[in-house]
Amino acid sequence: MTDPRLDSLLHDCPGLRLKTDPADLEHYGRDWTRRWTPAPLAIALPGTVEEVQAILRWASARNVAVVPSGGRTGLSGGAVAAHGELVLSLERMNKPLAFDAVDRTLTVQAGMPLEAVHNTALEHGLIYPVDFAARGSCSIGGNIATNAGGIRVIRYGNTREWIAGLTVVTMAGERVELNKGLIKNSSGYDFRQLLIGSEGTLGVIVEATVKLTDPPPASNVMLLALPSFEVLMQVFAAFRERLQLQAFEFFTDRALEHVLAHGAQAPFDEVHPYYVVTEFAAGDEAQEAAAMAAFEDCMTHGWVSDGVVSQSDAQAAQLWRLREGITEAVARYKPYKNDVSVRISAMPAFLAETQALIGQAYPQFDVVWFGHIGDGNLHINVLKPDDTADAEFLTQCEHVTTLLAGVLSRFDGSISAEHGIGLVKKGYLDSTRSAAEIALMKAVKRAFDPQALLNPGKVFDL
Numbered sequence: 001m002t003d004p005r006l007d008s009l010l011h012d013c014p015g016l017r018l019k020t021d022p023a024d025l026e027h028y029g030r031d032w033t034r035r036w037t038p039a040p041l042a043i044a045l046p047g048t049v050e051e052v053q054a055i056l057r058w059a060s061a062r063n064v065a066v067v068p069s070g071g072r073t074g075l076s077g078g079a080v081a082a083h084g085e086l087v088l089s090l091e092r093m094n095k096p097l098a099f100d101a102v103d104r105t106l107t108v109q110a111g112m113p114l115e116a117v118h119n120t121a122l123e124h125g126l127i128y129p130v131d132f133a134a135r136g137s138c139s140i141g142g143n144i145a146t147n148a149g150g151i152r153v154i155r156y157g158n159t160r161e162w163i164a165g166l167t168v169v170t171m172a173g174e175r176v177e178l179n180k181g182l183i184k185n186s187s188g189y190d191f192r193q194l195l196i197g198s199e200g201t202l203g204v205i206v207e208a209t210v211k212l213t214d215p216p217p218a219s220n221v222m223l224l225a226l227p228s229f230e231v232l233m234q235v236f237a238a239f240r241e242r243l244q245l246q247a248f249e250f251f252t253d254r255a256l257e258h259v260l261a262h263g264a265q266a267p268f269d270e271v272h273p274y275y276v277v278t279e280f281a282a283g284d285e286a287q288e289a290a291a292m293a294a295f296e297d298c299m300t301h302g303w304v305s306d307g308v309v310s311q312s313d314a315q316a317a318q319l320w321r322l323r324e325g326i327t328e329a330v331a332r333y334k335p336y337k338n339d340v341s342v343r344i345s346a347m348p349a350f351l352a353e354t355q356a357l358i359g360q361a362y363p364q365f366d367v368v369w370f371g372h373i374g375d376g377n378l379h380i381n382v383l384k385p386d387d388t389a390d391a392e393f394l395t396q397c398e399h400v401t402t403l404l405a406g407v408l409s410r411f412d413g414s415i416s417a418e419h420g421i422g423l424v425k426k427g428y429l430d431s432t433r434s435a436a437e438i439a440l441m442k443a444v445k446r447a448f449d450p451q452a453l454l455n456p457g458k459v460f461d462l
Contacts, residue, residue, distance in 0.1 A: 005062060006042055009086075013054040017092070019043035028089055029081040031072040033424060034334055035394075040067070040081035047092045049167065049175060049206045055088060056204065057173035065453045066171075068200035070111065070142025073134040075337050076422030078146065078199045078458055085456075088204060090141055096120045097207065105164050105181055107209045110141025117210065126212035129156040133324035141205045147197035149418040151324070154374030155216070155246045158418070160196050167207035168195055171449045181209045194444070199420045200455040202448040219246055220282035220291065221316040222309045224298070225272035229355055231303040233348045235276060236373055238303070242294045244281035249323045251275050251370035255330075256322060258368065262329035264321050268306050276373075277323045279316075326370050326381075333383035334390070335368070336397040337424075340408055341377045341417035350411050354378070357407065361400040377417040380404075398427075405431035421459045429460060 010016060019028070020042045029038025041064065046052045059066045065085040072079045081087045090111035098107040104126060108117055115135040121128045130143065132150030142148075144166070149158045156162070166178040168191075178192035179185055195202055226232060236248055253273050260266055267275075282288050291309070298304040310316035342350045358367055362382055371378040382400075384393045405415055405428040415421075415428045429438060442462060445452070452462050 003041060005064065008062065009042075009044070009055070009058050012058045013046075013051055016051055016055070017045040017047070019045065028069060028072070028087045031074045031077060031079040032331075033075055033077045033080070033422075036077060036080045036082045036423065038081060039084060040087045041084050043069075043087045043089055045089050045092050049093075049169065052088070052090075052093075052169045052204055052206055053173040053175060055086070056169055056171055059086060059453060060171055060173065060451065063451065063453065065456050066204075067455050068141075068145070068204045070139035070145070071113065071134070071137045072142075073138040074142065074146060074419055074422065075339065076146075076199075076416065076420040076424045078420045078422030078455070079142075080423060083457075090139065090204075090206070093206065094139075099124055100181075103164075103181060104212045105209050106212055107165075107181075107207060108140055109207055110139060110144070110205045112140050114138050114140055114143060121212050122215075124212070125215075127215050128162065128210050128212055129216075130159050130162055133327060140208055140210070144196050144205055144208055145198060145200050146418065146420040149372065149375065149377065151247045151249060151372065153372055153377070154248055155244075156213075160193065162211045163192065163196055163208060164211050165209035166192050166195055166205055168203040168205055170203045171451065171454045175206075176203070197420070199422060199458055201445060201458055202454070204454075216246060217244075217281045218283040219279050220288070220310055221277060221279045221319045222291065222295065222307055223267050223319045223322065224276040224278065224295070224304050225268060225270075225306040226274040226276060226303065227272065227305050229274060229351060230348075231301075232274065232276070232351065232373060234301070235298050235303050238298050239278055239280070239294050240374070242290045243278075243287070245374060246279040246281070248276065248278045248372075248374035249370065250373045251277075251323055251326060252368060254366060255326045255368045255370050258329040259322055259325045262325055264325055265318055267308055267319065267322065270306070272305055275322070277319055279320075323370065326368065330368055330381055330383055333366075334393075335381040335383050336394065337382075337419075338380040338401060338404060338415075339377070339417050339419045340380070340404065340413060340415060341375070342408070342411045342413035344374070344376045346411050346413070347373065347376055350407070350413065351378070353407055354380075354404065357403060358400070361403065362396075365396075376413075401428065408432065423458060426458070426460060 029040040067081040069089040093109040093111040366383040368381040
């Protein structure tokens with residue numbers, strides 16, 4: 001520990017756990033984008049809210065930038081520390097704090113992994129319903145900071161709908177309680193909702209009170225094979241009309257190929273161009289009959305080529321792995337990711353235009369598609385060939401993203417559906433937000449963080 005600023009930090013915050021080893025700086029200084037070279041000042045690992053307050057007061061006094069850090073599973077560069085920032089990791093603040101059976105709420109520390117939040121809720125006979133593949137690694141604080149969505153948005157909505165209250169520490173070191181778990185609160189601006197999705201640029205979320213609900217009814221998982229991209233929305237409409245959907249996820253044959261190479265089991269003897277994994281309520285014979293009727297109707301229309309329905313929890317998990325294993329399976333290729341959204345009603349036209357654009361723009365690259373079709377969210381993963389330099393690959397991808405941003409603007413869509421703007425999408429913010437909106441966002445940033453020290457350079461530049 002050679003930087004004298006760290007000595008002063010330990011003086012102001014006695015007993016604070018700090019990491020300065022090069023391996024730790026690299027590990028904590030990046031997220032899943034792997035695009036920027038980490039170069040943080042140090043890694044601070046507070047164990048209490050009071051330590052977080054002391055760290056931020058010290059940083060404000062000494063003009064040191066701070067990057068809040070959760071599980072760092074984001075794909076927008078939002079948790080990257082590449083310019084000597086102090087990384088503020090909340091991984092030690094990872095415990096449940098209080099359960100209220102009447103209000104059906106659970107208060108937790110922000111560093112608690114999502115999977116642990118799920119398990120704690122289940123111990124009380126309830127669920128926290130927001131869910132995604134990175135559940136074992138991501139933190140609830142990071143989920144809140146990006147308003148994460150995931151695989152069950154069609155049934156439960158985004159993280160925003162499930163946050164009853166927040167405890168936040170401002171850059172000035174002030175502890176602020178937001179909403180305090182109230183269901184109805186019309187007493188002025190709702191800063192809780194403002195902090196949700198703010199990507200760590202306005203304050204550090206240290207505690208959260210999340211809403212819980214009843215476990216879903218018994219469900220089945222069905223995997224559908226589709227002959228073409230064009231029929232995707234017809235299949236979705238047919239299933240949504242007849243069934244209580246929990247999830248409706250699509251992916252391509254290329255995505256399946258990568259997951260199978262990663263150890264998953266092939267679902268069919270033949271390869272099909274497109275696939276859908278859907279989960280639906282199936283607690284009685286009538287619901288199961290409705291599912292089979294929807295499937296048979298789609299087969300009759302030629303929208304579905306084949307299908308399999310889970311007969312056990314183990315088989316359901318196998319089918320879900322085909323979708324949830326995609327990100328891990330393609331990680332070694334350093335994929336360039338576009339995470340976009342449009343209204344569900346606009347999805348057919350948007351899909352057709354986007355597919356044509358991507359097909360023309362990336363003939364030389366392997367493109368892996370998947371998405372949460374039920375909520376208008378599409379993920380486009382372009383895989384870097386081993387013999388292509390990083391800089392060349394990035395240049396080609398950025399050109400296409402510029403074109404894609406233009407398409408999204410015409411469809412009133414978003415360049416970032418659930419991973420945030422961060423560093424990756426900062427240059428395309430104006431395709432999603434007007435100049436007036438961006439000006440207001442910057443004004444809010446200055447009000448919360450006048451020195452621009454909290455996660456600087458993310459979302460926009462001041």
